[in-house]
Amino acid sequence: MLMMKAGVLRPARLVSLRKLNLDSISNGKDGVLVVGAMTTLRELERSAAVKEGWPVITRALRTLSNVRVRNVATVGGALAHADPHMDLPPLLSALGARATIAGPQGERSAPIESLYAGYLENTLRRGELITHIEIPPLGKRRAAYLKCTTRSADDWPALGMAVVLDGGEARIWVSAATDKPTRLLAAEKILKGQITDEKALRQAGAAAAEEVHIESDLHGSADYKKQLIRVYLARAVHEARNAVH
Amino acid sequence: MRREIRFRLNGEAVSAQVAPHETLVELLQEGFGLYGARESCGQGLCGCCTVLVDGRAVSGCLYLASLVEDSDVRTIEDGGELDAVQQAFIEASGFQCGFCTPGFVLMTRQLLDEIPDPSEDDIKHYLSGNLCRCGAYPEIIAAVKLAARKRKGV
Ligand SMILES: Cc1cc2nc3c(=O)[nH]c(=O)nc-3n(C[C@H](O)[C@H](O)[C@H](O)COP(=O)(O)OP(=O)(O)OC[C@H]3O[C@@H](n4cnc5c(N)ncnc54)[C@H](O)[C@@H]3O)c2cc1C
Ligand code: FES
Ligand code: FES
Numbered sequence: 001m002l003m004m005k006a007g008v009l010r011p012a013r014l015v016s017l018r019k020l021n022l023d024s025i026s027n028g029k030d031g032v033l034v035v036g037a038m039t040t041l042r043e044l045e046r047s048a049a050v051k052e053g054w055p056v057i058t059r060a061l062r063t064l065s066n067v068r069v070r071n072v073a074t075v076g077g078a079l080a081h082a083d084p085h086m087d088l089p090p091l092l093s094a095l096g097a098r099a100t101i102a103g104p105q106g107e108r109s110a111p112i113e114s115l116y117a118g119y120l121e122n123t124l125r126r127g128e129l130i131t132h133i134e135i136p137p138l139g140k141r142r143a144a145y146l147k148c149t150t151r152s153a154d155d156w157p158a159l160g161m162a163v164v165l166d167g168g169e170a171r172i173w174v175s176a177a178t179d180k181p182t183r184l185l186a187a188e189k190i191l192k193g194q195i196t197d198e199k200a201l202r203q204a205g206a207a208a209a210e211e212v213h214i215e216s217d218l219h220g221s222a223d224y225k226k227q228l229i230r231v232y233l234a235r236a237v238h239e240a241r242n243a244v245h
Numbered sequence: 246m247r248r249e250i251r252f253r254l255n256g257e258a259v260s261a262q263v264a265p266h267e268t269l270v271e272l273l274q275e276g277f278g279l280y281g282a283r284e285s286c287g288q289g290l291c292g293c294c295t296v297l298v299d300g301r302a303v304s305g306c307l308y309l310a311s312l313v314e315d316s317d318v319r320t321i322e323d324g325g326e327l328d329a330v331q332q333a334f335i336e337a338s339g340f341q342c343g344f345c346t347p348g349f350v351l352m353t354r355q356l357l358d359e360i361p362d363p364s365e366d367d368i369k370h371y372l373s374g375n376l377c378r379c380g381a382y383p384e385i386i387a388a389v390k391l392a393a394r395k396r397k398g399v
Contacts, residue, residue, distance in 0.1 A: 001307050004266070005287060014265045016312065042301070066374025068352065069289055071301040072308065154373045 002081070003120075017076070022131055025049060031137035037076030037130045041088075045070060054135060056143040056243065060091050063147060066154050076130045079115060082122040082180070085156040085219070089116065090175035091145045093183070094162035097135040103128035113173075116180035119215075141166045144239035147176070148228050150219050158219035159228045163236040168193040170237060177214045177225040186211040187233060195237055204237075205230035250314040255323040263310040269303070270294045272310035273320060281321035281347040292375030295348035296320055302355045321347035329395035330354055330388075339388030341379035348375050353389050357396055363389065 003009040022036035025047050033049060044050055045061035064070060064087050078088045079099065093113040101108050104127045112133070117123050124130070143164045147157040157176040164171045170191045172184040187208035194200035209226040216222045247262040254277065261276045273279040273296070282305045285293040294305035297319040298312075330353045333339070340346045349372065356363055356371040363371070368389045377385065 001309070002288070005307060011266075014309070016309075018312070062370070065289075067355070067371050068292060068295065068302045068304055068374045072303050 017129065028134060033135040035075055035133050035135065037074060037132060039075045041070040041073045041075065041078060042067065044075060054138055056145055057091065060087055060145040075133060079112065079130055080122055080124060082116055082120050084119060084179050085176045087145070087147060087157065087160055090160050090173040090181040091162040092133065092135065093181050094164045094171050094173040095135055095143060097133055099130050100132040100134065101128050102131045113181055119179040142240045142243045144236050144243055146232055146236045146239060148232065156219065159225055159232060161232050161236045163240040165195060165240045168195060170195055172233065174212065174229060177229060178212050179215055182212050184208045184211060195241065201234040201237060205233040208233050248311065250311055252313045252315060253317045255319055265311060267310040268306055269296055269308040269310050269313060270305035273305065279320050279322050290376065292348035292352060293345055295351045297351050297354065300355065300358060302352050321350060330392040333392035333395055334388045337384055337388035337391050339385045340381050345375060345377045349385055353392060357393055361396065362393055
């Protein structure tokens, strides 16, 4: 809708997905949460099951734009749109979530991160639709999502960073500053077994700022966003360690 | 290619011929002569185009008109009398030029339906997507608090 309104896309046909019954949140096997692609962000935010099992998602949604936007925006749209400034793709990637995709050849399942090829470019094939996402239970893992907005509190982010801690290991994803959700492997390696070490956190932040290609845009210059990565990495790890869950 | 849709508009059953790309603001203005929801930013940022669809606030500038089929649509023109929220905005001077007011009033209705006794943080959270170029924010927040008291009848 945003692309159509901006005149970037001029579709010849519009197809509504509203009557496909894809708007429910349910419990799958082994504690997995199954969320229909037409679930609104607001329903996800207000879901008791999400709040209980994945409070990091509830918290992240409360910072995503505003209530009016969340009332309408759907989970499927938020994943397919592939604007790197979106909040769910890095967070769901860090949580190890997957998408179920239906198409002319049947159904397939893919990790969330594999949906992205680049700026506003997803990897869905012609005729394919996201029907559900599956989010594995947090279990003993702890998670945080931090974002930095630069023009107003509810602006699209200049940086989004998701951290999931599993014992002494961190899984760290960044977006908004990059052209798609990107895993910070060099930083993760430095932090292995050292997530409480201040020096390691500083080194990991520095490594993270160097390991990804960063774009300048309306939300900040590339240099500014590099500095944000350095600072936010330690903050996000800290937040995850202290996450109440 | 127009299609007929039926829905309830401010309590009345209505029908309209809509084109697939038509927005809700366009339908309300051109089809029904209702100008309370107006397009300003056209991008979901300002809230001037707010409309309640089944009790939830949506940006009329980004909402396809055909999606209101079988829904309950409420605009600021709803009802003959002013409700507690409108009355509170008048008493607390929650506006200057009034351009943003329909959006603030409708968003406040969703807020008070969901949280009858909102904190100042709740108020800011729900209204953060509504912009007031006249900068009447302090008065608007006071108006919402007054509206909450009025709704409770105290
Ligand atoms: C003012 C404003 C501010 C915003 N700020 C943020 C923000 O800070 N962070 C953030 O994350 N998001 C933000 N958003 C985006 C919002 O979260 C929505 O995700 C976005 O509008 C798209 O969701 P939609 O459901 O309306 O999708 P649509 O606009 O309907 O669709 C978007 C694209 O996805 C495709 N699509 C939709 N559903 C599916 C599906 N099931 N399978 C395959 N393809 C599909 C469509 O064909 C289209 O190309 C903002 C939006 C607005 C209007
Ligand atoms: S005109 Fe619709 S939100 Fe600004
Ligand atoms: S009163 Fe003028 S824009 Fe709000």
